[in-house]
Amino acid sequence: MARAEAPETAPDPTAAAEAATLEVPPELVAQSLGEWFRAWLTRIRSGDSGVLPVILALVIITIVFQAISPHNVFLSAGNLVNLFQQSAVFIVLAMGELFVILLGEIDLSIGYAGGVGAAVTVQLVQPATTKWPWWAAVLAGLLVCVVIGALQGTLVTRLRLSSLIVTLAGLLIWQGTMLIVLGLAFSGYPSLAGLDSNRQVLYNLMNGTIDPVISWIGAAVVVLAIAALLWFGDSRRRRSGLVAPPVSLTLLKIVLIAIVATSVVAICNINRAAFGTQEGVPWVIPIVLAVFAVWMTILQRTRFGRYVYAIGGNPEAARRAGINLAAIRTLCFIICTFTAGIGLLLYASYLGGMSGNINGGQLVLYAIASVVLAGTSLFGGRGKVIHGILGGLVIGGIYNGMGLLGLDVRWQFIVTGLVLLVAITIDSLSRRSATSGSAARV
Amino acid sequence: MGQVIKDSPAAEPRFKARGVDKHFGPVQALTQVDLDLYAGQVTALCGDNGAGKSVLTKCIAGIYEIDHGQFFWEGNPVHVRSPRDAARLGIETVYQDLALADNLDIVQNMFLGRERLRSGLLNEDDMERAATKTLADLRVTTVRSIRQPVASLSGGQRQSVAVAKAVMWNSKLVMLDEPTAALGVVQTKMVLDLVRRLRDRGLAVMVISHNLNDVFEVADRIAVVHLGRLVTQGPASDFDRQSVVDYMTTGASSRSGPRTDADGATSGTR
Numbered sequence: 001m002a003r004a005e006a007p008e009t010a011p012d013p014t015a016a017a018e019a020a021t022l023e024v025p026p027e028l029v030a031q032s033l034g035e036w037f038r039a040w041l042t043r044i045r046s047g048d049s050g051v052l053p054v055i056l057a058l059v060i061i062t063i064v065f066q067a068i069s070p071h072n073v074f075l076s077a078g079n080l081v082n083l084f085q086q087s088a089v090f091i092v093l094a095m096g097e098l099f100v101i102l103l104g105e106i107d108l109s110i111g112y113a114g115g116v117g118a119a120v121t122v123q124l125v126q127p128a129t130t131k132w133p134w135w136a137a138v139l140a141g142l143l144v145c146v147v148i149g150a151l152q153g154t155l156v157t158r159l160r161l162s163s164l165i166v167t168l169a170g171l172l173i174w175q176g177t178m179l180i181v182l183g184l185a186f187s188g189y190p191s192l193a194g195l196d197s198n199r200q201v202l203y204n205l206m207n208g209t210i211d212p213v214i215s216w217i218g219a220a221v222v223v224l225a226i227a228a229l230l231w232f233g234d235s236r237r238r239r240s241g242l243v244a245p246p247v248s249l250t251l252l253k254i255v256l257i258a259i260v261a262t263s264v265v266a267i268c269n270i271n272r273a274a275f276g277t278q279e280g281v282p283w284v285i286p287i288v289l290a291v292f293a294v295w296m297t298i299l300q301r302t303r304f305g306r307y308v309y310a311i312g313g314n315p316e317a318a319r320r321a322g323i324n325l326a327a328i329r330t331l332c333f334i335i336c337t338f339t340a341g342i343g344l345l346l347y348a349s350y351l352g353g354m355s356g357n358i359n360g361g362q363l364v365l366y367a368i369a370s371v372v373l374a375g376t377s378l379f380g381g382r383g384k385v386i387h388g389i390l391g392g393l394v395i396g397g398i399y400n401g402m403g404l405l406g407l408d409v410r411w412q413f414i415v416t417g418l419v420l421l422v423a424i425t426i427d428s429l430s431r432r433s434a435t436s437g438s439a440a441r442v
Numbered sequence: 443m444g445q446v447i448k449d450s451p452a453a454e455p456r457f458k459a460r461g462v463d464k465h466f467g468p469v470q471a472l473t474q475v476d477l478d479l480y481a482g483q484v485t486a487l488c489g490d491n492g493a494g495k496s497v498l499t500k501c502i503a504g505i506y507e508i509d510h511g512q513f514f515w516e517g518n519p520v521h522v523r524s525p526r527d528a529a530r531l532g533i534e535t536v537y538q539d540l541a542l543a544d545n546l547d548i549v550q551n552m553f554l555g556r557e558r559l560r561s562g563l564l565n566e567d568d569m570e571r572a573a574t575k576t577l578a579d580l581r582v583t584t585v586r587s588i589r590q591p592v593a594s595l596s597g598g599q600r601q602s603v604a605v606a607k608a609v610m611w612n613s614k615l616v617m618l619d620e621p622t623a624a625l626g627v628v629q630t631k632m633v634l635d636l637v638r639r640l641r642d643r644g645l646a647v648m649v650i651s652h653n654l655n656d657v658f659e660v661a662d663r664i665a666v667v668h669l670g671r672l673v674t675q676g677p678a679s680d681f682d683r684q685s686v687v688d689y690m691t692t693g694a695s696s697r698s699g700p701r702t703d704a705d706g707a708t709s710g711t712r
Contacts, residue, residue, distance in 0.1 A: 236567070237567060240567060240571070242567055242570050242571070243570065243587055243588060243589040297563075301563040301564050302562070302563060302564065303557050303559070303564065306546075306550060306554070306557060306564065309543070309545060309546060309550075310543045310546060310550075310554055312545065313543035313544050313545035313546055314541065314542065314543040314544060314545075316539070316541060317540075317541035317542055317543045317551075317554065318543065318554070318555075320525070320537075320541045321541075321554040321555030321556075322525070322526065322555045323554075323555055381543070381544070381545040382545055
């Protein structure tokens with residue numbers, strides 16, 4: 001693994017001191033919002049742009065598709081809610097894929113591995129056959145995903161096989177397995193559409209909506225909770241003299257979160273049906289946020305998460321620190337397929353059933369492109385759970401826009417490939433400029 | 443074995459190795475090594491490439507298990523079979539590659555593998571406070587923010603963080619592998635000052651080095667390995683550059699007695 005090497009020559013003391021001040025990420029020492037903002041601009045100019053490109057991409061996609069979509073339908077409430085639902089699948093898959101990418105590994109199988117889990121769930125709730133209660137079927141499906149992840153993770157970590165090859169094999173194996181599970185149906189593909197309340201629950205994961213009033217109350221509770229956490233956390237650190245953002249930045253974050261939450265609820269609460277009423281926040285949004293919150297807490301606030309980053313950054317350092325690399329790596333593969341199981345369950349709900357035609361290969365490429373577009377590095381050690389959400393929205397936007405334009409599957413394949421290419425180009429270039437930048441600094 | 447040199451005044455070495463053998467297949471890497479490391483003293487371990495410096499260090503650090511011989515810790519016989527055993531005694535090693543994760547910040551690196559928790563979650567505040575205190579005690583003041591990623595540090599700063607990480611755990615013996623190998627003049631001085639502060643805190647310090655400038659700059663005692671044997675050890679004042687080079691290259695020296703070169707000034711400050 002290439003790492004920035006220590007400087008070879010002896011600079012004169014003043015130059016060394018100057019270099020040292022230049023090297024510090026400027027946000028860390030900013031005392032006020034203005035200072036922080038200037039520091040942020042400096043960092044962007046130096047090539048380390050964080051999530052800015054992906055937010056720009058979101059804006060551009062919105063403007064372009066709004067302009068060229070028929071009847072400028074892209075920004076209509078109905079389409080935006082549809083976009084959230086489509087993106088939810090990519091977002092959840094991306095948040096799972098993140099765990100293996102952070103290790104510097106990859107999992108190409110999650111589209112079909114999750115597909116096997118979703119197929120099992122959907123088969124188990126069929127009233128004509130097994131009639132399992134929905135929660136038991138979901139648990140069974142996710143358990144299958146855990147087993148698949150453990151299997152692949154064990155092959156990669158214990159036998160030291162390449163994760164690329166193991167999961168490429170998995171891509172085929174689980175596609176076949178999924179088709180076998182689906183073939184067990186007595187006729188056609190198993191459906192989630194039905195009047196029985198058991199299947200209705202699974203159908204509503206994606207299609208059900210929360211009452212507008214309850215949507216507002218829920219959003220307010222969530223925003224207040226996040227605001228309280230941010231505010232009290234930051235002010236406690238400020239009081240103890242620890243590294244903390246300026247007060248105004250904390251406030252800015254809270255305001256931004258409130259604005260986003262208000263906009264989403266407002267859009268979802270517009271009646272989007274052509275006839276009758278269809279309004280309220282889809283269930284899928286709180287589901288995605290719950291997955292986000294849990295995975296973010298695990299990555300940022302637990303030992304396990306810290307070790308994932310350490311292994312991605314320097315496996316040898318992690319090994320010497322006494323970390324059990326094999327266990328952490330295997331667990332990441334398990335989390336990845338488990339999350340994919342949730343993602344494919346949402347997809348099945350979106351489709352109203354499970355079909356053998358789902359394109360698990362395309363789904364996994366979208367998932368990888370999502371996190372990498374948003375700034376996660378394929379080389380490991382750098383990435384955040386929020387990248388799954390931002391990147392997933394970009395990919396969802398492109399996917400949705402292509403649908404509005406009536407582009408068929410041929411063009412979708414080409415665009416998928418191009419998006420992935422752009423994502424890894426950005427990753428490689430930013431990595432290169434970061435390395436050359438640090439070499440120039442010392 | 444080499445000449446007999448009077449030991450330093452300290453009563454009992456903090457760490458003693460007696461008759462240590464280590465072989466890898468047919469290769470005899472260490473033969474009958476006796477080594478003494480004293481508290482409050484910097485011992486420089488010198489030797490040519492392949493002489494066995496690293497093997498000896500890794501045996502003490504518990505990465506290799508010795509074939510024959512015995513280690514003594516504060517006078518008591520001990521077995522060091524794993525890095526965990528070494529850590530339990532208070533032995534910490536800073537390897538040449540430093541073993542820092544570039545993508546983690548200073549606090550995260552210093553606590554890697556021994557994170558403090560509060561109700562199951564990482565206790566960042568507590569760890570940041572402790573790391574700040576350790577760096578301040580060692581007077582590592584050049585880093586601007588303790589939350590900056592290690593990737594953004596200079597070579598000397600990285601070395602300092604690695605050393606601070608090692609001494610954070612009430613360690614009693616710290617071994618540094620070529621701590622100045624990749625550093626410039628200013629940063630070398632910074633690291634050697636840090637080594638002196640470790641000694642002043644009463645730690646036993648072993649520095650592995652090729653660089654005789656550094657050795658005479660900082661060492662209280664010198665030990666030389668040659669072809670897997672520890673050919674001599676004793677107070678640094680009993681050596682001069684030429685005798686150390688002789689020991690390193692031939693395993694013996696015709697010269698002995700007090701040094702005569704300009705390094706006398708350094709030992710006067712102790």
